[in-house]
Amino acid sequence: MAELFERLERFYDAVPRDGAHTEDFGGLVLFVRDGPGWPFYARPRLGAAAPPSAADITSVRARQRAIGAPEAFEWVHEVTPDLLAVARSAGLAVLEAPLMVLDPSALVTPAGAEVRFLDAAAPTFAADVAVRRAVGAVGFGTPGTSTGLAGPKERDAAVLPVSPEELADERRMMDAGRRASVLGYLSPSPPDPDLEGVVASGILQRVDDVAEIAGVATLPTARRRGLGAAVTAALARHALDNGVDLVFLSAGSDDIARVYARVGFQRVGTACIATPSVFPTA
Numbered sequence: 001m002a003e004l005f006e007r008l009e010r011f012y013d014a015v016p017r018d019g020a021h022t023e024d025f026g027g028l029v030l031f032v033r034d035g036p037g038w039p040f041y042a043r044p045r046l047g048a049a050a051p052p053s054a055a056d057i058t059s060v061r062a063r064q065r066a067i068g069a070p071e072a073f074e075w076v077h078e079v080t081p082d083l084l085a086v087a088r089s090a091g092l093a094v095l096e097a098p099l100m101v102l103d104p105s106a107l108v109t110p111a112g113a114e115v116r117f118l119d120a121a122a123p124t125f126a127a128d129v130a131v132r133r134a135v136g137a138v139g140f141g142t143p144g145t146s147t148g149l150a151g152p153k154e155r156d157a158a159v160l161p162v163s164p165e166e167l168a169d170e171r172r173m174m175d176a177g178r179r180a181s182v183l184g185y186l187s188p189s190p191p192d193p194d195l196e197g198v199v200a201s202g203i204l205q206r207v208d209d210v211a212e213i214a215g216v217a218t219l220p221t222a223r224r225r226g227l228g229a230a231v232t233a234a235l236a237r238h239a240l241d242n243g244v245d246l247v248f249l250s251a252g253s254d255d256i257a258r259v260y261a262r263v264g265f266q267r268v269g270t271a272c273i274a275t276p277s278v279f280p281t282a
Helices: 002-018 054-067 083-089 125-141 152-158 164-175 227-241 254-263
Strands: 020-025 028-033 042-044 073-076 092-102 114-117 179-185 200-207 210-218 246-250 265-276
Touching: 002 020, 002 028, 002 073, 002 200, 002 210, 002 246, 020 054, 028 054, 054 083, 083 092, 083 265, 092 254, 114 227, 125 152, 125 164, 125 179, 125 200, 125 210, 164 179, 179 227, 200 227, 210 227, 227 246, 227 254, 246 265, 254 265
Parallel strands: 042 073, 210 246
Antiparallel strands: 020 028, 028 042, 073 265, 092 246, 092 265, 114 179, 179 200, 200 210
């Protein structure tokens, strides 16, 4: 298990470095994005002499506010166990997410859903990236596994233009084998406007022989139909077929973790994600 966590730590440290520079704050390292794109986070610094302190957290948060980045921290509890109490004492709310690893021999591909990988050379690439992001925005805007009212109409309203710089970055990552993206569809009979078009999405991030599945989202109107599992299984199979031997993800809750368990993932620990509490302690 120690070797597994070491590989995960190296992955977490490597992923942001392709598009960011680093700033050290004691036991923490802050990844500062260079150019457009989703901002990164701070996490425990590899090789630090001491675990992160409350003062380190305070310094990072001040820097994040200064550069307009979210005050966000991520770590694996089993690797840095003392950070949970320190983060909470510093006024952060911590999501304790099931950290899950794929058993390749147990990978199951659910039936009943169609998935399509994004093609960086396709004329629809810009539109595909935009709709993938829109599905994620709507899906994560209503978290959980329960069905709801938000569907294709809300997805279409959430579609925003993707800048040429962001598209170039997406293409570069895909061409280098560092990223894969999937769109999920249903074909209900009779046709249902609440299930029309792209209703699920997800991405895969890869560094060497380790890959993380992230951003798996389903429109609330299309939930409970196996789409999240289908998207996850497709990305996992893609990773295995391309030389990855460690595939992992973080589930947003125990209910979501049960979806991934049905595909072949097993819980190995806890991924912590900290952001400012809505009830600050000071």
